[in-house]
Amino acid sequence: MTKIAATAVFLTLLTAMQPVWAAEQLVLIVSRDSKVEQLDSLDLRKLFLGLTVTYNGDRLRPVLDEADSRIKEIFLQNIVSMSDTTYDRSVLRLTLIQGQIKPIVYKDIALLIKAVEADPTAVSYAWAKDVAHDPRIKILRVLWYD
Amino acid sequence: MPHIYLREMLLCLLLSLPWANSALAQHEHSSSDFEVFVAAEAFHGTRQTRLGDADPWIDADVVFGATQHQFRVFGEYYITPDERDLERLQMGFEFVPETVLWLGRFHQPASAWNTEHHHGQYLQTDITRPYIERWEDEHGIIPQHITGALFESRQSLGNEGAIQVSGGVGASPALSDHELDPIDLIGPNPGRHRLSVTGRLAYLPQYVGASSMGLLFGHDDLSVSSARTLASLHSNAAKLNIYGAYIDWTSEPWRVVAADYYVDVALTEINRNESFSSGYLQVERQLPRRFTIFGRIEDSARMQESRYVALFDDADGDLEIALRRQALGVRWDYTRRQALTLEISHIVALSQTSNELRAQWSAAIP
Numbered sequence: 001m002t003k004i005a006a007t008a009v010f011l012t013l014l015t016a017m018q019p020v021w022a023a024e025q026l027v028l029i030v031s032r033d034s035k036v037e038q039l040d041s042l043d044l045r046k047l048f049l050g051l052t053v054t055y056n057g058d059r060l061r062p063v064l065d066e067a068d069s070r071i072k073e074i075f076l077q078n079i080v081s082m083s084d085t086t087y088d089r090s091v092l093r094l095t096l097i098q099g100q101i102k103p104i105v106y107k108d109i110a111l112l113i114k115a116v117e118a119d120p121t122a123v124s125y126a127w128a129k130d131v132a133h134d135p136r137i138k139i140l141r142v143l144w145y146d
Numbered sequence: 147m148p149h150i151y152l153r154e155m156l157l158c159l160l161l162s163l164p165w166a167n168s169a170l171a172q173h174e175h176s177s178s179d180f181e182v183f184v185a186a187e188a189f190h191g192t193r194q195t196r197l198g199d200a201d202p203w204i205d206a207d208v209v210f211g212a213t214q215h216q217f218r219v220f221g222e223y224y225i226t227p228d229e230r231d232l233e234r235l236q237m238g239f240e241f242v243p244e245t246v247l248w249l250g251r252f253h254q255p256a257s258a259w260n261t262e263h264h265h266g267q268y269l270q271t272d273i274t275r276p277y278i279e280r281w282e283d284e285h286g287i288i289p290q291h292i293t294g295a296l297f298e299s300r301q302s303l304g305n306e307g308a309i310q311v312s313g314g315v316g317a318s319p320a321l322s323d324h325e326l327d328p329i330d331l332i333g334p335n336p337g338r339h340r341l342s343v344t345g346r347l348a349y350l351p352q353y354v355g356a357s358s359m360g361l362l363f364g365h366d367d368l369s370v371s372s373a374r375t376l377a378s379l380h381s382n383a384a385k386l387n388i389y390g391a392y393i394d395w396t397s398e399p400w401r402v403v404a405a406d407y408y409v410d411v412a413l414t415e416i417n418r419n420e421s422f423s424s425g426y427l428q429v430e431r432q433l434p435r436r437f438t439i440f441g442r443i444e445d446s447a448r449m450q451e452s453r454y455v456a457l458f459d460d461a462d463g464d465l466e467i468a469l470r471r472q473a474l475g476v477r478w479d480y481t482r483r484q485a486l487t488l489e490i491s492h493i494v495a496l497s498q499t500s501n502e503l504r505a506q507w508s509a510a511i512p
Contacts, residue, residue, distance in 0.1 A: 098211075
């Protein structure tokens with residue numbers, strides 16, 4: 001009887017936790033003033049590797065979110081599909097070859113949101129929970145969810 | 147235009163970059179950046195009485211760039227205890243994404259190695275560069291620094307691939323004592339620079355990838371600017387035609403880099419032609435714990451018979467011209483943006499053979 005009760009409590013807790021896990025989403029964001037409506041995966045990869053990507057004639061600027069280690073891991077796996085070392089070398093390589101500008105890095109989500117809001121050409125990503133109700137930010141799509 | 151004015155203008159432009167940096171940063175469509183690649187090297191060579199010209203014990207390569215709308219400025223300043231050179235200074239306009247017309251001093255696009263690694267040691271897995279790819283001030287025999295216009299374009303091909311086209315036209319180096327003498331953006335220029343036309347056509351299996359393969363072409367009209375070289379060559383000019391092919395393929399954990407060049411030299415005054423070829427194959431393999439092992443074979447044909455090649459050997463105790471080389475080494479990226487590399491090689495030069503051992507620390511800052 002005790003075992004059954006314990007299992008029931010465990011299952012209830014697990015069910016209660018499920019929406020929290022399901023809500024963990026990484027989303028692609030731009031400023032609310034941005035003209036960008038959508039970016040496909042190849043353009044996103046080009047952008048974060050330092051290549052030129054334009055939208056309606058505007059040159060887009062990549063902004064890296066490194067507020068926590070997990071978000072960086074998901075970025076490397078799902079957006080640029082590279083290991084940390086390979087990504088770093090690729091960006092350095094473009095800097096050396098033709099002076100391409102490296103993406104700006106933010107380790108504080110509040111500063112990142114402020115930077116994205118201020119620049120209509122900025123493109124970044126963040127946890128959905130951090131930007132979902134922020135009127136300064138436009139969410140383009142979900143990049144990853146768990 | 148007197149050289150002094152040209153130098154002053156360029157210096158003003160360079161000095162204005164840090165100011166431009168902060169000014170540009172306030173503008174929503176502009177940005178700037180810089181990176182420093184540093185390396186320190188220890189060397190031991192048998193049968194060599196002194197360190198080679200390509201082996202400074204420490205060097206720093208400062209790369210800086212600024213972008214505003216479609217305009218770009220980019221430079222590379224290389225510093226060693228004996229040398230301070232503005233290796234590249236390019237001002238460009240990007241017509242469409244990844245199609246840029248540059249003006250300034252650039253690295254000619256027909257070099258498979260130098261267009262990938264330039265002067266930064268950290269991004270080069272090994273320590274040495276193949277002899278055929280050496281810079282002019284290291285007694286390199288192919289012109290590498292051209293001052294003029296460079297067109298570069300990368301366009302999509304199929305679902306993932308791309309075609310890359312690069313073409314350069316400008317002033318080639320002059321042929322001085324034992325080395326080629328390119329236009330110097332900061333120091334004095336004795337002149338006598340003629341036409342250089344170089345190009346590359348490459349296929350990239352992935353638009354954003356590092357792999358590529360392609361064809362290389364170069365035509366350099368070199369005027370002789372020294373009496374000693376004129377006496378050796380019996381000609382006041384040499385015309386080089388260079389045809390090459392290369393592959394730089396990465397399939398992790400493997401990487402293969404290979405290039406082959408055929409060089410035709412026409413000595414205009416004595417109506418004599420000569421030719422030689424040179425190539426290399428480098429294989430790299432990544433290992434666990436951020437180790438990478440690499441090996442390279444360099445070989446050549448008819449270089450020892452070339453009067454043009456012999457001009458670059460100054461018999462000063464180091465090896466300027468290698469006919470063959472086998473190199474083997476290991477690199478350890480022991481922390482972020484820092485690496486230690488060890489390389490051993492056996493060299494057959496124009497007049498002697500030698501074994502070399504090199505150890506290097508390299509880094510990218512910040």
